[in-house]
Amino acid sequence: MTHCIDFFEKQFQEQTARGDFALNPFEEAVLPHLSGGVLDLGCGLGNLAIAAARKGCAVSALDGSRTAVDRVNEAANRLGLPLAAYQVDLSAYAIDGDYDGIVAIGLLMFFPKARAHALLDDIVRHVKPGGIAALNVLTEGTSFVGALEPGNHYLFGENELSEPFKGWEILLSRHDAFPAPENTVKKFHTVVARRLA
Numbered sequence: 456m457t458h459c460i461d462f463f464e465k466q467f468q469e470q471t472a473r474g475d476f477a478l479n480p481f482e483e484a485v486l487p488h489l490s491g492g493v494l495d496l497g498c499g500l501g502n503l504a505i506a507a508a509r510k511g512c513a514v515s516a517l518d519g520s521r522t523a524v525d526r527v528n529e530a531a532n533r534l535g536l537p538l539a540a541y542q543v544d545l546s547a548y549a550i551d552g553d554y555d556g557i558v559a560i561g562l563l564m565f566f567p568k569a570r571a572h573a574l575l576d577d578i579v580r581h582v583k584p585g586g587i588a589a590l591n592v593l594t595e596g597t598s599f600v601g602a603l604e605p606g607n608h609y610l611f612g613e614n615e616l617s618e619p620f621k622g623w624e625i626l627l628s629r630h631d632a633f634p635a636p637e638n639t640v641k642k643f644h645t646v647v648a649r650r651l652a
């Protein structure tokens with residue numbers, strides 16, 4: 456298990472124990488853009504995947520955390536949703552098939568630059584015409600280290616995440632900064648882009 460997955464495994468166990476399944480602000484921003492077949496990479500506890508399935512999306516959700524994957528499948532079965540989660544190591548994974556929406560919220564920064572960009576390119580290649588990519592990363596200036604493993608992460612440049620989407624319709628491009636423990640800061644870039652039909 457990587458440092459990052461280990462970090463989230465503990466966090467997800469705590470959140471599951473206290474029933475904390477709220478959508479985060481990035482998931483809230485992405486949800487209205489999702490329809491059809493959706494792939495959620497690094498789905499975490501699956502709050503977005505579950506909300507998307509509730510509004511009719513057919514969702515495949517992938518994550519390295521056993522706790523996360525079990526929680527998503529338990530909720531999908533209990534609620535009868537068109538949603539399945541799989542435990543996958545996304546540091547070595549090739550996307551199979553094309554989707555109306557591919558989501559990676561809070562994932563790509565947990566890989567070295569070359570892998571982060573290879574997965575980003577794979578996402579771009581597998582969005583159907585008219586479909587969307589919904590992405591969120593930590594950017595330069597982030598001083599919170601928490602889940603970031605030395606030598607095994609990448610802080611994106613301020614607008615680097617937008618670069619593959621020239622010629623796409625940009626539905627959302629947003630920068631956020633949040634205070635983090637011990638007077639540190641987390642800086643994010645969120646992009647939702649539609650491939651022209």
Ligand SMILES: C[S@@+](CC[C@H](N)C(=O)[O-])C[C@H]1O[C@@H](n2cnc3c(N)ncnc32)[C@H](O)[C@@H]1O
Nearest residue numbers: 463497498499518519520543544545546560561
């Ligand atoms: C910041 S959390 C985001 C979770 C969710 N997308 C959200 O917005 O709440 C990052 C997620 O990426 C997953 N992750 C990180 N590295 C991974 C890897 N190598 N393979 C699979 N999942 C990974 C973690 O387990 C965690 O669920």
